[in-house]
Amino acid sequence: MTSPNEFPGSTSSGRPSSFDDWLQAFKEQASFFTGVRFDIGVPRWPLADVLPVLPFVGAAVGLAAGLVFGIVRGISGPGWLAAVLAVGTAVLITRALHEDGLADTADGLGPHALEPPRRLEIMRDSRNGTFGVLALALSVLIKVACLARFEGGTGLVVLIAAHALSRAVLAYPLLAYAPVHQDGLGAQVGKPTDNDVWLTIGIGVALAFVLLLGHSFWAALLAPVATIAAAWFASRWIAARIGGYTGDTLGAVQQKAELAFLVVAALLIDD
Numbered sequence: 450m451t452s453p454n455e456f457p458g459s460t461s462s463g464r465p466s467s468f469d470d471w472l473q474a475f476k477e478q479a480s481f482f483t484g485v486r487f488d489i490g491v492p493r494w495p496l497a498d499v500l501p502v503l504p505f506v507g508a509a510v511g512l513a514a515g516l517v518f519g520i521v522r523g524i525s526g527p528g529w530l531a532a533v534l535a536v537g538t539a540v541l542i543t544r545a546l547h548e549d550g551l552a553d554t555a556d557g558l559g560p561h562a563l564e565p566p567r568r569l570e571i572m573r574d575s576r577n578g579t580f581g582v583l584a585l586a587l588s589v590l591i592k593v594a595c596l597a598r599f600e601g602g603t604g605l606v607v608l609i610a611a612h613a614l615s616r617a618v619l620a621y622p623l624l625a626y627a628p629v630h631q632d633g634l635g636a637q638v639g640k641p642t643d644n645d646v647w648l649t650i651g652i653g654v655a656l657a658f659v660l661l662l663g664h665s666f667w668a669a670l671l672a673p674v675a676t677i678a679a680a681w682f683a684s685r686w687i688a689a690r691i692g693g694y695t696g697d698t699l700g701a702v703q704q705k706a707e708l709a710f711l712v713v714a715a716l717l718i719d720d
Contacts, residue, residue: 464498474499479506482616484544497623497639500646504617504653511612514539515605522601532596535608536589550700551588552581557697558690559584565691569629572697591708595715603664603720607711610657614673615707617653618680620646622694622702625684629693650677661714668717672710679709 465471474494476487483506518535522528540548557572559580571578577585596604623638624646641649654673661669683705687698694702 465494471499471502475502475505478502479509482506482546483510483542485542495637495639497641497645500620500623500641500649501652503619503649504613504656507616507653508609508613508656510539510542511609512605513542514612515608518596518599518604518608519601522599522604528597528599529593531601531604532593535596535604536592539608539612547700547703548585548588550697551704552577552585553697554687554701555580555584558687568691569695572695588704588708592711595711598715599718599720603718606660606664607714607718610660610672611676611707611710611714614653614657614676614710615680615703617649618677618706619699619703620649621677621680622684622688622699626688627693629691629695657710661718664720665714665718668714671717672713675709675713676706680706 465474473489476489477492477494478496478499479485479502480487480489514535517538518531521531521534553572553574556574556578557568559578560568560571563571596607599607620641623641624643628638654677657673657676658669661672680702683702684694684698687694687701691698
């Protein structure tokens with residue numbers, strides 16, 4: 450997992466100051482976090498300067514996956530089929546970026562009694578091991594099981610909310626910890642300010658709360674809490690083992706946060 454700011458000729462021109470600037474920032478990050486390619490020219494901002502676009506990038510991914518889910522359910526498709534196709538849509542759009550991070554992180558952090566350098570070496574190996582394969586399989590199964598119980602409209606809003614908030618909480622490890630590799634993602638994204646981090650998470654929470662409120666007050670309240678808690682715990686657990694974060698571990702944090710959101714939504718929304 451790298452950064453759009455690693456492209457040759459990348460420049461920084463300060464924080465975005467207008468709607469057009471923020472739109473450009475959205476396109477830059479969407480071009481990295483998804484397989485959709487916008488005509489962005491030379492990237493202008495490191496991720497740390499444009500964190501508030503993350504929940505909107507996530508919401509766009511969730512919208513695409515949710516529309517697939519809603520259409521399949523709307524034509525009387527079974528819930529499990531709609532769920533599989535929705536999860537597959539999100540994977541295709543993002544090029545399995547975060548799933549790859551989850552697998553690499555599981556391979557590196559799963560075994561016991563390894564020193565941090567050895568864990569990082571394993572994580573940089575592109576081959577998937579037992580822990581990585583199991584993590585991916587369980588992740589997909591949980592997502593499908595959670596989504597399969599929803600009707601089309603509910604699944605749509607749940608997917609938008611889950612993807613938006615699970616990307617918003619990526620702001621936390623960027624603030625709380627340091628990058629492990631000075632030549633990797635962390636060295637390129639920069640260090641965000643406290644205000645930008647809490648604004649980003651706040652946007653994600655607000656989107657999730659509003660989207661779920663019409664379906665279940667308790668889900669609207671507790672799903673964001675569970676998502677933030679999952680990201681906080683995962684980030685701390687990872688940092689304790691490798692001394693910070695990497696691009697792969699950020700992907701793992703996003704996946705854990707998304708799973709926490711979907712599980713709570715599935716348990717509390719009576720559809």
